[in-house]
Amino acid sequence: MSSTTLENPTAERSSGSQPERKKRKSPLPWFLLAPTLIVLGVLTGYPLIRLIIMSFQEYERAQLMGVPAEWVGFQNYTDILTDPDFWTVLTRSFVFMIFCVFFTMLLGILIALLMLRLNKGFKLLTSIGLLLAWAMPQLATMIVFGWIFDTEYGVVNHVLTSITGNDWMGHSWLINPLSFFFVAGIAIIWQAVPFIAFTMYAGLSQVPGEVLEAAQLDGTSPFQRFRLIMVPFVRSILTVLIILSIIWDLRVFTQIFALQGVGGISEQTNTIGTYIYQVGMAQGHYGPASAIAVILVIIMMAISYYYVRQTLKEEEL
Structure with a gap:
């Protein structure tokens, strides 16, 4: 007796050989982000696009009255990049930025370490003092x-006169470019330290105390415990703080501009922020000023590239 074997079309399918269907990503996150992206596009994207367009135009004060601007291509960039004054200001800005970032990070980390050892009362007083400095416009x-x-009436000149016995009254701290940037650096560092101190304190307080105690029992010094244990725990925080400080101090404007109004010589104390203002608003050359601003944006993006790359690598792990 012969039997016919009915072939089941599904018999050849094995559960293990079926490719898994890719999960469809939900569009909900994009809907939630849409309002924020629209606001950013309007408030940030449009000014940036307008800035890039102006950098390729001969945009002077006449264009503010409705006169069409003439396209000059890369002429503004050529003029700026071949201008010795631009390179002098850019170098001065980088040197000043390095000075401010170094001492801001140093003092901020030291204050954060101090706050780890203070009792509740002194820690509260320190936090209030930092917040007052940070909140001041x-x-x-x-x-x-x-x-x-x-x-004539400065506290510093009066104190120096009392301490040294020499007559410091009448000494100008803002005429000399070196002392000008010393005063500006003190003011910038004084306001930037609280953010670094609070952020580093939040990160360092998460370091396990058991690990630090074990390292102390092994005979390590406080500096070794900080370098070998604390720093690896807060390396990502340090990276963010350094990059943010570089960006903030490189494009500083208000502090330099205000001190120039008090007594500084702008030609000798311009940083990249005040230089853009001088070329654009004071001289009325908006095209070259826009080109300088675009160059500054490119520099900021190059500085931020390392942080973005490291962040993406950490997310992939």
């Missing part, structure tokens, strides 16, 4: 520092 800060270093 930049312009108000520079008015105060301008008064402290005032030529």
Whole structure:
């Protein structure tokens, strides 16, 4: 007796050989992000596009009255990149930025380490003092520092006269470019330290105490415990803080502009922010000023590239 075997079309399919269907990504996150992206596009994207367009135009004060701007291609960039004044200002800005970032990070980390050892009362007082410095408007800060270093009635000149016995009254701290940036650096660092201190304190407080105690029992010094244990725990935080500080201090404007109004010589104390203002608003050359601003944006993007790359690598792990 012969039997016919009915072939089942599904018999050849094995559960293990079926490719798994890719999960469809939900569009909900994009719907939630849409309002924010639209606001960013309007408030940030449009000005940036307009800035790039102006950098390729001969845009002067006449264009503000409705006169069409002439396209000049890369002429503005050529003029700026071949201008010795631009490179002098850019170099000065980088040197000043390195000075501010170094001492801001140093003092911020030291204060954060100090806060780890303070009791509750002193920690509260320290936090209030940091918050007051952080909350003070930049312009108000520079008015105060301008008064402290005032030529005739400044506190610093009065104290130096009392301590040294020499007559410091009448000494101008803002005429000399070196002392000008010393005063500006103190003001900028004073306001930037609280953010670094609070952020580093939040990160360092998460370091396991058992690990630190074990390292102390092994005979390591405080510096070794900080370098070998604490720093690896907060390396990502340090990276973010350094990059943010570089960006903030490289494009600083208010502090320098305010001190120039008090007594500084703008040609000798311009940083990249005030230089853009001088070329654009004071001289009326908006095309070259836009080109400088675009170059500054490119520099900022290059500085941020390392942080973005590291962040993407950490997300892939």
